[in-house]
Amino acid sequence: MKTMNEKVTMVTGAAAGIGLVSAEAFAKAGATVVLVDINEPKEQAEKLVSEGYKAVAYRCDVSDTRAVKEMIDWIVATYGRLDAALNNAGIQTPQRPMAEITDEEFDRTVAVDLKGVWNCMRYEIIQMLKQGGGAIVNTSSQGGVTGFPGQAAYIACKHAVIGLTRTAAIDYSAKGIRINAVCPGVIRTPMAEELIRRNPDLEKELVRDIPAGRLGKPEEIANAVLWLCSPQASFVDGHALLVDGAFSIH
Numbered sequence: 199m200k201t202m203n204e205k206v207t208m209v210t211g212a213a214a215g216i217g218l219v220s221a222e223a224f225a226k227a228g229a230t231v232v233l234v235d236i237n238e239p240k241e242q243a244e245k246l247v248s249e250g251y252k253a254v255a256y257r258c259d260v261s262d263t264r265a266v267k268e269m270i271d272w273i274v275a276t277y278g279r280l281d282a283a284l285n286n287a288g289i290q291t292p293q294r295p296m297a298e299i300t301d302e303e304f305d306r307t308v309a310v311d312l313k314g315v316w317n318c319m320r321y322e323i324i325q326m327l328k329q330g331g332g333a334i335v336n337t338s339s340q341g342g343v344t345g346f347p348g349q350a351a352y353i354a355c356k357h358a359v360i361g362l363t364r365t366a367a368i369d370y371s372a373k374g375i376r377i378n379a380v381c382p383g384v385i386r387t388p389m390a391e392e393l394i395r396r397n398p399d400l401e402k403e404l405v406r407d408i409p410a411g412r413l414g415k416p417e418e419i420a421n422a423v424l425w426l427c428s429p430q431a432s433f434v435d436g437h438a439l440l441v442d443g444a445f446s447i448h
């Protein structure tokens with residue numbers, strides 16, 4: 199079903215993993231999608247175009263406030279509006295107990311995982327206010343509602359993304375802008391593969407704790423994002439949607 203027909207959309211962190219599969223889902227639902235990443239996702243966008251979808255790549259570091267403003271300005275100058283956005287770019291901190299995480303590691307994690315979402319939301323909202331509405335989804339994590347060993351900076355940011363989402367949703371709900379968060383469980387993406395590579399026993403340990411008995415697929419997050427951005431979710435606002443095979447309620 200073309201739930202996003204004629205919509206202009208953007209996805210950050212779209213070169214790989216959840217972002218790429220979500221961008222593909224937006225395109226397949228009829229939207230024009232801007233694939234945003236610090237590693238310009240040129241080939242990924244060209245592949246979608248070659249399949250008959252509307253997609254374009256844009257290189258941007260979401261932690262750079264000025265670059266994010268320029269990006270949103272470019273999207274509006276090129277396509278006239280911005281209907282939906284997935285703020286998804288994220289990095290992991292090295293896996294270490296909290297007191298061993300350096301200031302530099304903490305600052306970079308906050309810059310990308312929290313300030314990056316802040317930057318994108320701010321300029322998306324400014325545009326959506328001008329056009330009278332829109333939908334935003336921020337990628338938090340199951341780690342936005344639980345702790346996780348050795349990931350203090352990352353987990354703090356993912357909790358903060360939920361707070362940011364809830365507060366912005368209250369601020370802009372009456373203006374027709376819906377803002378939600380998606381909270382993935384462990385999803386088989388390059389980020390998760392890297393964690394498992396560093397600790398080969400991790401996959402078995404994780405699966406043991408996931409009632410669904412398996413890791414999630416990027417498509418399962420993309421489906422939730424698509425629904426949150428669609429008119430079918432018109433009264434869903436400020437919600438943090440767990441998509442984690444029941445891990446965090448277990």
Ligand code: NAD
Binds near residue numbers: 289339340382390
């Ligand atoms: P990934 O590493 O596969 O992809 C992340 C993408 O973000 C990469 O393409 C990377 O280049 C891009 N990126 C990193 N820093 C950036 C920056 N400063 N500006 C722009 N782009 C940048 O990761 P993923 O597993 O697909 O994760 C996507 C999101 O989902 C992240 O926010 C992550 O925290 C969250 N998440 C992932 C999982 C999981 O198990 N994979 C679980 C919970 C939450």
